[in-house]
Amino acid sequence: MITFFAALVILIVGYMIYGKIVEKIFAPNDHATPAVANPDGVDYVPISTGKAFLIQLLNIAGLGPIFGAISGAMWGPSVYLWIVCGTLLAGAVHDFMSGMLSERNDGASISEVTGKYLGPVMHNVMRVFSVVLLVMVGVVFMVGPAGLLARLTPEWLDIRVWTVIILIYYFLATLLPIDKIIGRVYPLFGILLILMAIGIAIGTIIHSGERPMMELTLKNLFPGTVDSVTGKVTGVRPIWPLMFITVACGAISGFHATQSPIVSRCIKSEREGRKIFYGAMVAEGIIALIWAAAAVAFFWNKDGAGTGLSALKAIGGGNSNSVYDMCVALLGKFGGPIALLGVIVCPITSGDTAFRGARMTIFDWFKLDEKKIRVRLSVAVPLLLIGYGISFINYNVVWRYFSWSNQTLAMIVLWAASVYLATNYGPNPNRCWLTVVPATFMSAVSITYLLYAPECFNLGAHGTTGLTVSYVGGVVVACVFLAIFLLTTYRNPAKSLERQQNVDISRKAAH
Template sequence: MISFFVCLAILIVGYVVYGAFIERTFKPDDRETPAVAMADGTDYVVMGNGKIFLIQLLNIAGLGPIYGAIAGALWGPSVFLWITFGTIFAGGVHDYLSGMISMRHKGTSISEIVGIYLGPFMKTVMRIFSVVLLVLVGTVFATGPSALLAMLTPETFDAKFWLIVVIAYYFLATLVPIDKLIGKIYPIFGICLIVMALGVASGIVMQGYTIPEITFSNLHPKGQAIWPFMFITVACGAISGFHATQSPLMARCMKSEKDGRKIFYGAMVCEGVIALIWAAAGVAFYQSTGGLAEAITRLGGQGGVVYEICNTLLGPIGAVIAMVGVIACPISSGDTAFRSARLVIADWFKIDQKKIKPRLGVTIPLLVIGALLSQVDITIIWRYFSWSNQTLAMIALWAAAAYLRKNKILPWVAVIPATFMSAVSCTYILMAPEGFKLSAAISYPAGIIFAALCFILFMVKIMNKNYTAEQDTTASI
């Protein structure tokens, strides 16, 4: 149990110390933010910091730090280290820089930022990559809750009925001003997510469950390698490229750049704490990784595990909170996924989103595609999501590193995690069942070589460029 509390303390200290270091490195100032300069009453809307923090947390979290952490706990308490140090040195940096650079560029989407700093080819790749990923996330996070709601309601209200309800909600959340729907209900569900995690942590500690100490042994029941599989499985809660698509939403709502550490880095650390709690609960509640694996199979996935843990530790109230979490959290990720997809397309084709008609012109086709995808088996496609997610994080970090260099700021805070994630993403796709299924003997050195090539390419193409003194590559507002 000592390891758990030490990691918890490191996360908190990491926010205070390393988060402040990242802030000093970036140098936020008093310039007018897009929310003020470009206020349109729809996407560019000034909101309070407390509300923005909770919306950002729910945007980036959803079920990620719960489901991913529970799956990551199959490797044992070694997952604590990835959650802790991944959050501080990779995820927090990724989210902060994604959000802040977006703010410096009129709140633009991550695909456009990548294009500015990594070139037109990468812009095209990221535009397509982002839209496909976001629609996929939105679709899956509609079908899952719909099936669960059907199980909890009379037979008349089947999964198709609830799917229609969820998509109708997505339509409203994607279309209407951000402060009218998302701004009102997200803070409530954000608080529920935090309360659920704190309740589970208190139950585990106070009811005498034993959280094992960190060991570097591979405790996965099937012997699956820690590298790179654990680093892909636990995305939200350590680092997630999906966050780079969400941070621009709040970059369009902040009144001051100086609040960036609280919003972007702070929400990521909060997500890391939630992930740490659920990873600890997974290994402690079922007493072993084998017991956890059996529970995941017996209960039909992580959703059943969440319900059983909450119901046992917290009683009926905990069960209600758990159901709110496993239903509301994925829906909240799905609606902002479609909203982000709308904004990516709007930025791509320069479609003004102030008026309702052009917003409808983008929103309706996206939701129609999502509705069609929900009718087919996308299980195989979804297996690529984890890899796609971390690959997007890798690209976002390289773009952030290029931004720092072009603005005469030492880029190593982004270069190091970008290089690490390059190795993770490449090694995984070479080894994974849905990838090339190569052996570790081939995949490991290939992943390292790929990361080294990315690093060398950055040094040659970006670091060796001569930029004019005091060059500011940020867009004027």
């Protein structure tokens, strides 16, 4: 329990201290935001800071800090370190930079932002990549809650029926102006999400006598399979890179970069950025920490023999079954349904904005007019139909591809942010380290997973040799990316400083 509370305190203090450092490096100014300068009544609509924070939290939260954190618990308490460090040093920085860069580019979608700083080839790659990822996210956040609702309702309301019902809601939320549904109900749902996490935390603490919360250990506790003849343990999955990919949204998520433009088109001042973008990610990190700690305590100690994580592995890690079992056991007859309602609302309110984000990306891509409902329909309907078709694919397969593409997108966004800092503030390492360090780290994570995982190059099938090759390959490619950045960005310091002077002049003129 000491580890849990220490991690919680670090997240809160980290927001107050490191969040201010991030804000100071970015240097917000008082120029008119897109919502103030160009309101359109559909996507560009000024909203209050409190509403913007809750909308951003629900946009990015989804099932990630719940399903991902529970799945990450299969490796044991070492997941706490990644949630805390990943949130403060990578995830929140990523969310802040993606939101603020979108705001400074007239609320542009993340594919347009990265294209501006990484070049035309990456521009087109990111357009396709973003739309594919957003559709997969919409599917993940459609099937997950549909499964939970099917468990709570009569048999005729099965997962297919609930999927269609949720899809109809997605259609409305994707199509209508942001202040008609999202701006009105999201603040209430945001409060529900926070209360649900608090309830799980209290329930875990109350039951700590029978299910004690484990203290930190770096030992890999992923449950393997013991051969009855030889006694050899097989099937233990390595912490690096699998846990870092599995936790996903609970530490860092490229999906967030696709959601931040939705809110960047609504904020009234750049100075709200730290509270909204950095703050929402820290709040999500706290939610992930709570669910990870609860899952470790609930499953590890369940049978009293230290093999409880095998039960979590057997039911597939974080999913509707594990969440249902935890909520009912920890919060009882009345608390369980309330917590489950939060878990259901949470992904649905990210799935709708995922499809909305995909629609916005396509609109930015082809320069379409979002004010015309006929045009919005022509994009929204095909996207939702494609999403429904993908929902028939095995959920765990979709989640694995989502997790890897999610972290890869985060890597790309962090490199784009690094180029922005170097280009607009000159070759100053004191500024660029903010994003270069997590960008390099996430490059190693993504490439290592790409080499190791069965859905990619599957080097993990070759045992220790394959794992070693994956490790070396990930580190080498990350170092190559870093070298390319240093060589291309720092080649002409005078040009970078000249660009910054021009930017400053333009901002003063606009202000």
